[in-house]
Amino acid sequence: MSGKEIWVIAEYGEEGIKKSAWEAVSAVRLLSENLKTEPAAVILGNGIGRFAEELSKELNRVYFFEHPLLSKYNANTYVRCLYYLIKEKNPAIILAAATFRGKDYIPRLSARLDCGLISDCIGFEADNGVSFKRYVYGGRLIATVKFEESEPCIITIRPRSFAYKKTGTVNGEILRIVPNIEQQDIMVTIQEIIKETGKRSDLSEADVIVSGGRGMKGAENFKLLEELADVLGGAVGASRAVVDAGWLPHTFQIGQTGRVVSPMLYIACGISGAPQHLAGMSTSKCIVAINKDPNAPIFKIADYGIVDDLFKVVPVLIEEIKKSKKN
Amino acid sequence: MKIIVCVKEVPDTAIALKIKGDSPEIETENIPWVINPYDEYAMEEALRLKEKFGGDITVITFGQKRAENILRNCIALGADRVLRINDESIKNRDGLVTSKILAKVIKDIGYDIILCGKESVDYGYAQTGQMIAEFLQISCVLAIKKLDVSPLNKEAICHREIEGGLEVVKCNLPAVFTAQKGLNTPRYASLSGIMKAKKTKIETLEPDAWGFKPKIRITNLSYPPKRQEGKIIKGTLPDTAEELVKNLKEARLI
Ligand SMILES: Cc1cc2nc3c(=O)[nH]c(=O)nc-3n(C[C@H](O)[C@H](O)[C@H](O)COP(=O)(O)OP(=O)(O)OC[C@H]3O[C@@H](n4cnc5c(N)ncnc54)[C@H](O)[C@@H]3O)c2cc1C
Numbered sequence: 001m002s003g004k005e006i007w008v009i010a011e012y013g014e015e016g017i018k019k020s021a022w023e024a025v026s027a028v029r030l031l032s033e034n035l036k037t038e039p040a041a042v043i044l045g046n047g048i049g050r051f052a053e054e055l056s057k058e059l060n061r062v063y064f065f066e067h068p069l070l071s072k073y074n075a076n077t078y079v080r081c082l083y084y085l086i087k088e089k090n091p092a093i094i095l096a097a098a099t100f101r102g103k104d105y106i107p108r109l110s111a112r113l114d115c116g117l118i119s120d121c122i123g124f125e126a127d128n129g130v131s132f133k134r135y136v137y138g139g140r141l142i143a144t145v146k147f148e149e150s151e152p153c154i155i156t157i158r159p160r161s162f163a164y165k166k167t168g169t170v171n172g173e174i175l176r177i178v179p180n181i182e183q184q185d186i187m188v189t190i191q192e193i194i195k196e197t198g199k200r201s202d203l204s205e206a207d208v209i210v211s212g213g214r215g216m217k218g219a220e221n222f223k224l225l226e227e228l229a230d231v232l233g234g235a236v237g238a239s240r241a242v243v244d245a246g247w248l249p250h251t252f253q254i255g256q257t258g259r260v261v262s263p264m265l266y267i268a269c270g271i272s273g274a275p276q277h278l279a280g281m282s283t284s285k286c287i288v289a290i291n292k293d294p295n296a297p298i299f300k301i302a303d304y305g306i307v308d309d310l311f312k313v314v315p316v317l318i319e320e321i322k323k324s325k326k327n
Numbered sequence: 328m329k330i331i332v333c334v335k336e337v338p339d340t341a342i343a344l345k346i347k348g349d350s351p352e353i354e355t356e357n358i359p360w361v362i363n364p365y366d367e368y369a370m371e372e373a374l375r376l377k378e379k380f381g382g383d384i385t386v387i388t389f390g391q392k393r394a395e396n397i398l399r400n401c402i403a404l405g406a407d408r409v410l411r412i413n414d415e416s417i418k419n420r421d422g423l424v425t426s427k428i429l430a431k432v433i434k435d436i437g438y439d440i441i442l443c444g445k446e447s448v449d450y451g452y453a454q455t456g457q458m459i460a461e462f463l464q465i466s467c468v469l470a471i472k473k474l475d476v477s478p479l480n481k482e483a484i485c486h487r488e489i490e491g492g493l494e495v496v497k498c499n500l501p502a503v504f505t506a507q508k509g510l511n512t513p514r515y516a517s518l519s520g521i522m523k524a525k526k527t528k529i530e531t532l533e534p535d536a537w538g539f540k541p542k543i544r545i546t547n548l549s550y551p552p553k554r555q556e557g558k559i560i561k562g563t564l565p566d567t568a569e570e571l572v573k574n575l576k577e578a579r580l581i
Contacts, residue, residue: 075457075467098453100489104469107454111426111461116542119452131546136450140344143351143450144547148540187466187502191484192495202491208581232581250472250509251488256340256448257364257508265580275341282554286580288571294559303557304574306567316568321581324572 004092005061006032009082010043011101012051019205020097020159025058027124027162028095034126037092040172044081046071056172064176074186075105081179083112091152098156099204106156116150122161122283134158138256138279159204160262196251203254208234208265211254211281212242215270215291215310219247224314225269231321237261237281239271255280269310273298290314328382328478330373331433331441333459334366334401336394337449351545362397365444368506371513372474373442374405380478383407385436389414389425395529403516403524410436412532421541422450426458428534434463438501439478445470445505456505466502472509476500 008028010021025041032039040061043052052064065081086094094109096102098120110117121132122142129146132155136143147153203209210229212222222236229236237259238252254261256279266284271277273289273296281287282301289302290310299305306313338344339359347354362370373384386401388394389412398409412428414420433441441460446453460467472493473486481500486493488507516524560567560574575581 079461100470100487103453104457104467107422107457108461108467110423110454111458114423114542116421116423117452117454118543119454134451135551136548137338137344137353138340138448138451139551141346141353142549142551143545144549146544146546148542148544150542188468188496188498190494190496193489193492194486194495195492204490250507251492253508265575275343279340282551286575286578287554287557288575299559300556301554303555304571305557305559306571307559308564308567312564313568316565317571320565320568320572324576324581 004090005038005040006035006093007063007091007095008039008041008059009094009096010041010051010055011097011099012043012045012048017051017054018097018099019164020099022164022166023159023162024095024097024157025055026164027157028059030162031093031095031124031126031130035092035130040091042082042085044070044078052174056170056174057168058166058170058172060170060172062172062174064174065179066176067179067181069181069183069186070179072190073101074188075108076185076187077181078105079109079112080181080185082109084179085177086113086152093153093155095155095157098158102156106154110154113152113154115152115154116147117154117156118145118147119156120158121155122158138276139260139282140275140279158260158262196249203235203237203252203259203261206235206261206263208232208267209237209254209261209263209281209284210234210267210269211237211239211271212269213239213271214241214245216242216247221311222248224311228267228314228318231318231325232265234263234265239274239277268298268302269314271298272296273301328376328380329437329439330376330382330384331436331438332366332369332373332384332386332401332406333429333441333443333455334370334386334388334397335363335444335447336360336388336390336397337363337447340364340448346548346550351548353548360393360396362400363444363447363449365446365448365506365508367513368508368510369442369444370401370404370406371511372504372506374514375511376440376476377405380476382439385410387412387429387432389429391415398529399524399527400516402527403520404514405520408530409527410530410532412534414534416533419541419544421543422452422454423458424539424541426455427462427539428537429455430459430462431537432532433459440476440501441503443503443505445507456503460503463501466498466500467505468496468498468502469505470507471504472507474504474510
């Protein structure tokens with residue numbers, strides 16, 4: 001593999017390059033050190049030169065596709081641009097974050113190239129040929145996966161699996177490319193974006209998640225958890241029981257058939273800890289459980305537990321946190 | 328309207344799984360198998376489309392004989408035709424091979440709308456629908472929570488999930504849609520449906536001569552590291568809350 005480049009495709013939003021993309025940049029750097037290859041970034045868009053510059057401070061080379069038709073994300077134009085560049089440059093590995101966008105265009109790209117894809121990786125090992133780790137069966141097992149003769153190898157990484165640190169020390173080159181794409185390449189167009197009640201809902205990037213279960217007893221009581229989330233600067237999540245009861249929309253659901261999250265701190269309030277729920281949060285760094293049933297399975301995986309009525313605990317907890325922030 | 332649904336059987340989501348020796352496989356004897364939960368939403372959406380626009384539903388699975396159970400359930404629900412691509416002869420296949428073969432079979436059947444689950448809860452690669460769409464060179468919309476099809480204009484408007492919200496997107500037909508929870512509430516099969524399903528013969532296709540090669544391979548399975556059982560903070564409020572905050576602060580979590 002040596003000699004060839006390893007690419008990261010960087011995703012961005014209105015707020016700039018995404019956290020998950022910086023994690024992917026770190027993963028690419030780590031891989032390139034291990035495999036003695038050069039790391040490079042690819043970014044696609046229109047009028048986003050500042051993002052390309054930001055990337056060039058971290059990696060030796062940035063391929064920057066610029067075209068008015070790239071101002072909105074689209075899988076077909078992404079695949080078209082990337083396909084031609086890959087055919088020309090022959091990178092060894094292509095990596096992106098396993099976000100909704102990544103999951104959208106990356107499998108299409110891999111089909112177009114007839115290349116292997118290992119998605120949603122949480123780590124890699126570089127001895128004896130590189131292999132990748134990923135959860136399978138809803139987090140019940142971990143699989144080690146290898147490529148067999150695939151050029152390039154395509155990987156997506158699960159958000160929050162790699163630590164990132166911007167160095168700002170590289171002075172990489174930016175290669176601007178104006179691709180040959182047309183309106184008729186586009187099969188799916190974004191008409192509108194409906195944001196879920198503000199900042200509290202981006203679960204995949206939150207450092208702290210306060211999550212409620214059936215023990216919350218009703219939609220109106222989630223105000224309490226929002227307050228707790230606010231003092232911690234976190235997001236609110238829920239178990240499926242809550243979503244099925246219609247107290248919160250499905251975007252809030254954590255678990256096997258909801259979001260998989262891995263925050264620094266996960267506070268489960270009135271959640272029993274069913275296997276399908278654990279599948280979505282058991283890799284959190286620290287788990288706190290508040291439940292009045294001492295036998296609730298959630299306590300088996302919690303770092304800290306309080307056996308008590310959550311409606312009594314949470315208000316006191318909010319006050320204690322406020323107090324602790326003052327000193 | 329020709330509707331195709333791709334379904335898959337997976338081990339029940341609540342049971343503990345055992346690794347078979349030091350092989351990269353799980354013990355599959357005596358465990359309950361179910362239809363992949365996301366595929367249930369795909370199947371339900373197919374039934375609703377058929378009710379609205381007419382047409383027929385073909386359900387395809389790529390699996391072992393055992394997977395005929397989930398196909399029978401799809402007949403009971405109202406599928407017109409079910410098809411099993413027999414994978415007993417294929418030792419090693421990855422998502423790319425699976426999608427290639429599915430695309431080939433779907434192409435032969437003909438299609439207007441293809442519905443899949445947004446991922447399967449066994450391997451969770453979340454790729455089959457997108458790959459099928461690329462092989463057929465048609466649209467694909469991921470993780471949809473709402474679907475409005477307009478057969479006359481040959482287009483559809485749907486809601487797809489993204490981080491922190493939804494996108495309303497318009498796409499051309501034919502298209503692949505992958506179903507997210509929230510798309511609909513799946514119905515139960517009727518008794519007459521179940522009776523009919525019992526009698527239906529299930530078609531089987533043998534793909535072994537097609538010779539596609541997998542590009543990735545699972546070399547090992549392991550159990551995730553067990554989380555250390557933590558401590559229950561003993562005592563009463565407000566001491567318990569105070570103690571918790573102290574611990575979290577020491578761990579620099581707040
Ligand atoms: C195919 C499939 C997929 C699934 N996917 C998911 C998924 O993605 N996510 C998910 O979460 N679930 C999922 N489930 C459902 C899962 O099995 C559980 O039913 C669900 O997680 C239970 O939610 P819960 O813990 O909120 O409710 P319960 O299990 O009812 O637990 C409520 C808890 O609240 C406690 N409690 C009640 N009142 C109070 C109080 N005042 N103070 C403190 N504690 C209190 C109780 O002691 C209890 O432990 C899935 C199930 C299936 C079959």
